[in-house]
Amino acid sequence: MKLTLKIWRQKDANSKGSMQTYPIDGVDGDMSFLEMLDVLNDGLINQGEDPVVFDHDCREGICGACSLMINGEPHGPDRLITTCQLHMRRFNDGDTIVIEPFRAKAFPVIKDLMVDRSSFERIQHAGGYISVNTSGNTIDANAIPIEKEDADASFNAAACIGCGACVAACKNASAMLFTSAKVSQFALLPQGKVEATRRVLNMVEQMDKEGFGNCTNTGACEVECPKGISLENIARMNREYLSASLKG
Amino acid sequence: MSLDSKLPKGPLADKWTKHKNDIDLVNPANKRNIDVIVVGTGLAGGSAAATLAELGYNVKTFCYQDSPRRAHSIAAQGGINAAKNYQGDGDSTYRLFYDTIKGGDYRSREENVYRLAEVSGNIIDQCVAQGVPFAREYGGLLDNRSFGGVLVSRTFYAKGQTGQQLLLGAYSAMNRQINRGKIKSYNRHEMLDLVIVNGKARGIIARDLVSGEIQRHSAHAVVVATGGYGNVFFLSTNAMGSNVTAAWKIHKRGAYFANPCYTQIHPTCIPVSGDHQSKLTLMSESLRNDGRIWVPKSKEDAEAIRTGKKRPTELKEDERDYYLERRYPSFGNLVPRDVASRAAKERCDAGYGVNKTGEAVYLDFEAAIMRYGSEQAAIEDIQNPSKEVIREMGEKVIEAKYGNLFQMYEKIVDENPYKTPMMIYPAVHYTMGGVWVDYDLQTTIPGCYAAGEANFSDHGANRLGASALMQGLADGYFVLPYTIGDYLADDIRTGPISTDSPEFEEAENNVRSILDKLINNNGTKPVDHFHKRLGKIMWNKCGMSRNEKDLKDAIDEIKALREEFWKDVKVPGGLNEVNQELEKAARVADFLELGELFAKDALHRNESCGGHFREEYQTPEGEALRDDENFMYVASWEYKGEPADAVLHKEELNYENIEVKTRSYK
Numbered sequence: 001m002k003l004t005l006k007i008w009r010q011k012d013a014n015s016k017g018s019m020q021t022y023p024i025d026g027v028d029g030d031m032s033f034l035e036m037l038d039v040l041n042d043g044l045i046n047q048g049e050d051p052v053v054f055d056h057d058c059r060e061g062i063c064g065a066c067s068l069m070i071n072g073e074p075h076g077p078d079r080l081i082t083t084c085q086l087h088m089r090r091f092n093d094g095d096t097i098v099i100e101p102f103r104a105k106a107f108p109v110i111k112d113l114m115v116d117r118s119s120f121e122r123i124q125h126a127g128g129y130i131s132v133n134t135s136g137n138t139i140d141a142n143a144i145p146i147e148k149e150d151a152d153a154s155f156n157a158a159a160c161i162g163c164g165a166c167v168a169a170c171k172n173a174s175a176m177l178f179t180s181a182k183v184s185q186f187a188l189l190p191q192g193k194v195e196a197t198r199r200v201l202n203m204v205e206q207m208d209k210e211g212f213g214n215c216t217n218t219g220a221c222e223v224e225c226p227k228g229i230s231l232e233n234i235a236r237m238n239r240e241y242l243s244a245s246l247k248g
Numbered sequence: 249m250s251l252d253s254k255l256p257k258g259p260l261a262d263k264w265t266k267h268k269n270d271i272d273l274v275n276p277a278n279k280r281n282i283d284v285i286v287v288g289t290g291l292a293g294g295s296a297a298a299t300l301a302e303l304g305y306n307v308k309t310f311c312y313q314d315s316p317r318r319a320h321s322i323a324a325q326g327g328i329n330a331a332k333n334y335q336g337d338g339d340s341t342y343r344l345f346y347d348t349i350k351g352g353d354y355r356s357r358e359e360n361v362y363r364l365a366e367v368s369g370n371i372i373d374q375c376v377a378q379g380v381p382f383a384r385e386y387g388g389l390l391d392n393r394s395f396g397g398v399l400v401s402r403t404f405y406a407k408g409q410t411g412q413q414l415l416l417g418a419y420s421a422m423n424r425q426i427n428r429g430k431i432k433s434y435n436r437h438e439m440l441d442l443v444i445v446n447g448k449a450r451g452i453i454a455r456d457l458v459s460g461e462i463q464r465h466s467a468h469a470v471v472v473a474t475g476g477y478g479n480v481f482f483l484s485t486n487a488m489g490s491n492v493t494a495a496w497k498i499h500k501r502g503a504y505f506a507n508p509c510y511t512q513i514h515p516t517c518i519p520v521s522g523d524h525q526s527k528l529t530l531m532s533e534s535l536r537n538d539g540r541i542w543v544p545k546s547k548e549d550a551e552a553i554r555t556g557k558k559r560p561t562e563l564k565e566d567e568r569d570y571y572l573e574r575r576y577p578s579f580g581n582l583v584p585r586d587v588a589s590r591a592a593k594e595r596c597d598a599g600y601g602v603n604k605t606g607e608a609v610y611l612d613f614e615a616a617i618m619r620y621g622s623e624q625a626a627i628e629d630i631q632n633p634s635k636e637v638i639r640e641m642g643e644k645v646i647e648a649k650y651g652n653l654f655q656m657y658e659k660i661v662d663e664n665p666y667k668t669p670m671m672i673y674p675a676v677h678y679t680m681g682g683v684w685v686d687y688d689l690q691t692t693i694p695g696c697y698a699a700g701e702a703n704f705s706d707h708g709a710n711r712l713g714a715s716a717l718m719q720g721l722a723d724g725y726f727v728l729p730y731t732i733g734d735y736l737a738d739d740i741r742t743g744p745i746s747t748d749s750p751e752f753e754e755a756e757n758n759v760r761s762i763l764d765k766l767i768n769n770n771g772t773k774p775v776d777h778f779h780k781r782l783g784k785i786m787w788n789k790c791g792m793s794r795n796e797k798d799l800k801d802a803i804d805e806i807k808a809l810r811e812e813f814w815k816d817v818k819v820p821g822g823l824n825e826v827n828q829e830l831e832k833a834a835r836v837a838d839f840l841e842l843g844e845l846f847a848k849d850a851l852h853r854n855e856s857c858g859g860h861f862r863e864e865y866q867t868p869e870g871e872a873l874r875d876d877e878n879f880m881y882v883a884s885w886e887y888k889g890e891p892a893d894a895v896l897h898k899e900e901l902n903y904e905n906i907e908v909k910t911r912s913y914k
Contacts, residue, residue: 012825030521032660038526038776045774045820045829053826055314057487059527061656062412063318078659085659110458111826118435121315125427129420130379134299134725136370138377142334145388155381155406158413162317191379 001027001088004096005040007052010109013116017109019098029089033076034059034066036088054113059084061226064161067168068113069100074165074224082163082226102168106175106210117164119210120178126206127199128182130191150188157184159227166221166229172213177221179207180237181229187240197244204241251504251884251899254686255359260905261341264363267687268730272737279304281743282736285452285467287439287494289316291411291418291717292700293473295724298421301430303729305736308465309422309431310454312438312489312831317419320475320487321720324411325532325653327393327403328717330368335392339400341365346906348715351397351584352680352708353858353874354908355510355882357901359687360705367726368718372404374725380417382406395713396533397584397913403714408532408653414717418724437463438831439494440762441755442470442501442696449498449696450745451752453759457831460824462759464752466745469695469732472498473724476679476701478511480839480846481791482783484676485517485530491835492842495683495702503691504884504897506704507681508842509850512711512859513792514677515541515588518660519608528675529660531611531653533713536581538616538646539670541588542568543600543609550600560602560610560669571595579913586710586859586872587913589674593792594870596673603671612669617642674792678716680707680859681849684884684899688731689723692886697732699723704882709858763823766833771816775832778813782806782836782843790847795863799851803844807892810840844891852896855879876908 002025010017024040031039034056041051057065066083070076076086091097101109106119132138146154158181166177183200186192192199215234222231256267274282282305286297289311301307311319331344344365349356372390376382382404383391392401406413425431436457443451443466451466477492478484499505516531544550545567552558571591573580583591592609595601602608618635621642625633633641643666647654657665683691683698685705691698700720707715789802813836821827856865856872857879865873882899 028522028524031524032526035524035526039524042774042776045818048820050820051829053828057313057318057489058320058323059488060323060485060529062323062409063313063320063487064315064322065313065318080655081659085656087659087662089662114826117314121433121435124317124420125423127427129424129427130377131424132374132377133302134295134374134378134421135302135729136367136374136726138370138373141332141372141376141382142389144376146384147388148384148386151381151384151388154379155383155413158381158406158416159409161412162315185381186379189379189381191377 001029001091001093003027003091006096006098007113008100009052009112012111013108027088029087031088032059032084033070033086033088034084052113053111056084061085062161064163067102067115067163067165069102069168071098074102074168075226080226080228082161102164104167104173104212106173106212107164107167119212120162120164120175122210123175123179123203123206124182127202130186131195144190146189154185154188157181157188157229157233160229161227163226165224165226167212169220169224170213171218171220172216174215175207175210175212176215176234176237177225177229179203180233183237183240184233187236196240197247200237200240200244251684251897252686253357253899254688255357256687260358260362263359264366271730271734274733274737274740276304278740280306282306282739283308283467283745284469284471284732285310285465286471286473287452288319288472288474288702289422290319290321290473290475290700291415291720292702292724293471294319294415294418294422295721296471296473296699296728297431298418298425299725299729300732301425307425307431308467309433310437310439310452311435312457314436316422316433316435317416319415320490321415321717322412323487324717325408325530326395326534327405327410327714328371328414329395329402329714330372330404330718331365331402332369332372334390335401337400339402343400344368344402347398348706348712349708349906350911351712352710353872353911354708354876354880354903355857355901356706356708358903358905363727364706364719364722367722370726371718371721375414375417378417378420380406380413393534394537394582396536396582396588397579397712405534408534408650411717414721418721440497440759440834442498443752443755444501444693445745445749445751448694451747453755455759458826460822460827462756464747464756466747468736468739468742468745469697471697471699471728472683472702473699474702476682477839477842478676478679480782480843481676481786482779483520483525483528483787485514485528488527491838493835493838495698496838496842498683498691498693498696500887502693502887503696503698504684504886505682505845506684506882506884507849508846508885509790509853509860510680510709510858511676512585512678512680513589513674515585515592515674516611516672517675517677518657519603519605519671519673529656530675530677531657531670531672533585535611535650535653538649539581539611539613540570540615541572541581541609541611542570543595543602545569547599550602553602554604554606569600576913583913584710584712589792590861592674608671608673610669611672613646613665614669617646617666620645678711680704680709680711684882688734689728690731690735695735697728699728709860762834762837763830766817766819766830766837767823769817769819771818773816774818775829775836778809778817779832779836779839781809782840785809786843786846790850793861793863794850796851799847802847803851803892806840806844806847810844813837813840841891845885845894848891848894849883849885853879853883874910
């Protein structure tokens with residue numbers, strides 16, 4: 001396959017970026033999208049040019065590092081996968097592919113396609129945990145039976161990989177889906193109920209402080225989420241937040 | 249220096265308790281004057297950092313990823329073992345201990361393994377308390393499944409994402425401590441050297457991967473929990489960034505490196521598809537609970553399948569060779585990983601492989617789908633269900649168990665594994681070898697500890713499935729926090745460690761000179777060129793089976809490749825910016841040294857054991873042939889300038905509580 005790539009290049013956080021065009025030949029359908037970029041970079045290095053910087057690590061869809069906007073969609077055209085799981089057989093000979101970083105005020109560009117998602121970190125610091133000591137003096141695991149439906153729903157929320165596609169997909173750059181997934185994971189479990197009030201208030205406060213936008217229920221985040229995190233989590237967080245506010 | 253494993257005296261079952269009672273403690277008021285650096289934030293590093301901070305130490309964590317949550321433990325799929333005996337199938341601490349020693353082919357320490365089995369149940373309690381959403385039964389209690397090399401169901405899991413859920417648990421514990429100000433987490437930072445002051449580990453040199461700044465960080469102790477070195481093979485199931493650098497740097501500063509040749513080649517990975525391939529993807533071992541492994545019985549059928557003239561589903565039962573069930577009737581498809589991998593290679597080398605490359609075997613779910621479907625139809629009281637109804641119901645059961653793995657497979661291979669058997673082939677997955685540590689997880693450098701996959705301690709020559717998660721969390725939550733206190737008790741009056749010492753200066757200059765050399769090399773070939781060539785040498789000559797000649801060749805070839813790398817590698821960009829090629833180059837430079845030590849270790853071990861198979865040492869049936877008289881020891885290597893000059897120190901292994909036997913899964 002012969003393709004034309006239009007890629008966002010930006011030297012660093014303080015420089016202005018722009019789209020650059022790169023033709024690429026010999027792309028095989030069995031290649032992953034990131035392997036195609038490896039080939040491009042190999043060529044750029046050989047020509048003495050700077051390779052394109054992008055985040056990636058596990059290349060099997062679980063670490064959440066990869067974060068490309070491909071033809072205007074986070075993680076590209078397919079559903080329920082990350083960029084690293086996208087394969088070139090999804091494209092046709094002669095296609096032009098536009099590749100940009102995840103864009104949001106709270107995700108400043110570091111270089112080229114790499115963005116700073118430490119705002120997500122700080123939301124998790126604010127309350128993404130159950131306050132239990134880790135030195136081993138806990139009760140037996142089976143002393144806390146949990147309804148299978150609740151355990152499964154909690155797992156489904158906990159499957160979030162923290163990639164930020166929800167933010168990139170949202171016209172308001174809202175982090176509601178991400179934050180609500182963490183709130184929901186714990187809210188659904190008896191272990192998490194004890195400090196549920198503090199958790200939701202603190203995490204939402206941090207989310208707002210980071211400059212993420214509001215949720216206007218467009219649902220774009222759910223559509224683009226590589227792990228299928230459901231909008232129900234946002235509804236659950238809103239309920240949790242309301243009842244916490246009334247208590248507080 | 250002689251090796252002192254510091255194994256406690258007394259009966260095996262009492263050793264850990266007694267040791268905990270004997271070791272020194274640090275008073276809470278003094279802990280706040282003590283700093284600990286933890287490098288790596290996977291299961292071992294993340295759990296260690298959270299627990300040390302909770303105890304009151306000031307912890308600094310370092311990871312190259314943009315978040316601790318992205319460490320490669322996240323990718324572990326199948327599960328975590330614990331001797332809970334919730335299923336009432338006869339499990340016990342002793343049985344988990346026994347299975348692990350046997351699984352490791354009698355090349356691990358009894359004391360360490362027993363402790364691991366002893367704390368395993370605690371891990372599950374801990375994780376549930378933290379909100380890890382393990383799979384449950386309808387009664388609300390925890391579900392278990394079975395893994396290779398054992399005859400009980402002791403594996404706890406969260407779909408095919410157990411590593412993710414456990415790591416997020418450890419990360420949440422870290423978050424709590426970050427929020428309390430007890431952990432300062434340095435993300436997108438990479439450790440590039442260890443600083444030793446007066447014989448003790450006192451800090452590290454790290455590079456900020458965004459600004460490029462070279463930084464000095466001091467502490468009273470340093471924990472290295474940076475995972476394994478599988479990427480020395482270039483293609484592996486590891487993440488692209490997984491590397492040996494931190495472990496190798498401490499080795500060069502005096503930490504012995506143990507059993508580097510013990511590598512786990514995992515039997516069920518998606519086969520290589522072409523030269524562009526950057527990594528390999530694992531299909532969890534849990535699939536072998538329900539999948540049956542086979543190749544065609546006749547070479548003609550294999551050839552017809554390779555050339556696309558036949559489909560695997562066209563072959564009748566009696567035209568298929570379920571070779572694991574045939575060779576190992578008692579364990580069948582659930583033999584340990586090393587055995588399953590070699591058996592796949594044996595069939596493919598003999599000409600029975602499928603896939604275009606001839607390097608693949610089938611993992612078939614047909615029987616399981618029909619079995620579960622019939623069960624489900626009976627449960628739902630459907631009379632005389634059609635085959636289609638049974639299949640549909642069976643596929644639903646399989647989807648609930650392994651849905652994400654099947655989806656992953658379909659995305660990569662572009663085939664529906666519910667309808668056509670999966671194709672799999674062995675790939676490098678885990679390294680049992682690593683930094684030598686004593687019972688306290690301390691390396692041969694005082695104050696420098698190694699935890700998780702980075703150390704060598706618990707898995708011997710082969711790791712059983714679902715035991716890596718157990719070991720990482722055992723080390724981090726339950727072992728290190730106790731043992732490190734024993735060492736730090738002497739440091740309560742030391743005060744802060746200055747970074748203005750000649751030792752920090754020397755280490756920083758060392759790092760700068762390496763990075764400057766790479767950047768100003770003006771070579772002609774990118775880093776990956778060398779990494780791929782190193783990987784080919786390792787896979788062909790130090791892979792699933794090894795022999796004297798190949799290993800000698802490998803040593804020469806790696807040495808020559810290393811020299812070529814330093815002459816001809818091309819690293820674009822500068823030091824003071826994001827420079828991913830520079831990061832890779834520094835890592836590959838270390839792999840090029842480790843690879844040679846790896847081959848040297850494999851060459852010296854004139855026996856076959858676990859993941860180390862030497863063609864010269866096998867039984868007439870092709871099974872591994874150990875030499876307990878001459879090789880029942882840990883091979884621990886001391887750095888002496890060049891890998892070729894490394895000096896061997898032997899730690900003899902003693903088995904007092906377990907009878908050493910030939911491992912048999914027949």
